[in-house]
Amino acid sequence: MPSIDVHVKTSIERTGKDYKDVHEWIDKDEAKKVERHDITRIHENAKEVELKWGEDGVREFIQHIHDDIKKRTADTLAYFGVK
Numbered sequence: 001m002p003s004i005d006v007h008v009k010t011s012i013e014r015t016g017k018d019y020k021d022v023h024e025w026i027d028k029d030e031a032k033k034v035e036r037h038d039i040t041r042i043h044e045n046a047k048e049v050e051l052k053w054g055e056d057g058v059r060e061f062i063q064h065i066h067d068d069i070k071k072r073t074a075d076t077l078a079y080f081g082v083k
């Protein structure tokens, strides 16, 4: 999955702001990292993100999950030699 620095760079390119706190909240806590990336919990997690960082934070949270899944899918396909 992309590093926090890559997520920050993507946010800056897209919005002009880094949203580093949001990306760190998703990725840094090893005990909570899996549940914060769980797409079946995205609605529940988005509520917590909205309380902390508002609607803009929710958008960046969902974009982060999207970018991680996209990268993981690409890596998996490459591993199996699918182009």
Ligand SMILES: [Zn+2]
Pocket (backbone or CB within 6 Å): 001, 026, 027, 037, 064, 068
């Ligand atoms: Zn992530």
